[in-house]
Amino acid sequence: MQKLNRISKYLSFILRHKPEAVNLKLDEKGWADIDEIILKTKKFSLNRKLIEKVVLEDYKQRYIIDGDKIRANQGHSINVDLELKPQIPPKILYHGTATRFIDSIMKTGLKTQNRQYVHLSKDLKTAKNVGSRHGKVVILNIDTVSMLEDGVEFYISENGVWLTNHVPVKYITE
Numbered sequence: 001m002q003k004l005n006r007i008s009k010y011l012s013f014i015l016r017h018k019p020e021a022v023n024l025k026l027d028e029k030g031w032a033d034i035d036e037i038i039l040k041t042k043k044f045s046l047n048r049k050l051i052e053k054v055v056l057e058d059y060k061q062r063y064i065i066d067g068d069k070i071r072a073n074q075g076h077s078i079n080v081d082l083e084l085k086p087q088i089p090p091k092i093l094y095h096g097t098a099t100r101f102i103d104s105i106m107k108t109g110l111k112t113q114n115r116q117y118v119h120l121s122k123d124l125k126t127a128k129n130v131g132s133r134h135g136k137v138v139i140l141n142i143d144t145v146s147m148l149e150d151g152v153e154f155y156i157s158e159n160g161v162w163l164t165n166h167v168p169v170k171y172i173t174e
């Protein structure tokens with residue numbers, strides 16, 4: 001299980017952040033050839049069956065396989081076109097974060113930081129899990145109704161993460 005987790009983190013690194021670290025070419029939509037990953041990976045002894053197992057068992061469902069290609073569902077720090085279409089979110093979405101970030105968030109809102117989108121959760125449990133990775137957790141409520149009225153677009157990734165470009169302070173409550 002630990003090996004699968006290490007491979008998943010490795011795939012996340014090369015598919016979401018640094019494909020050039022292994023001289024991997026992603027297409028404009030973030031897809032990579034599975035055989036190319038296998039050939040260029042020296043850190044692990046990969047094969048198609050092992051990659052499929054990682055994708056299937058990843059509890060966050062970070063990846064999708066389509067034929068001989070694989071890509072990350074969201075979380076990219078590199079620019080890729082995930083072909084997301086605007087969606088109508090629930091009335092409230094949540095963002096879990098650490099208490100040490102609250103002052104900054106309440107000044108500037110939620111920003112993408114080093115990712116393509118701000119990540120939001122549809123339920124409190126997921127937001128709590130996400131926020132707890134960074135310290136003492138606080139859950140922020142996001143008023144999506146007002147955001148939609150003001151023309152802000154939302155997207156949903158293949159694995160159910162809600163995405164948007166920025167959440168201004170006026171839509172956030174603790």
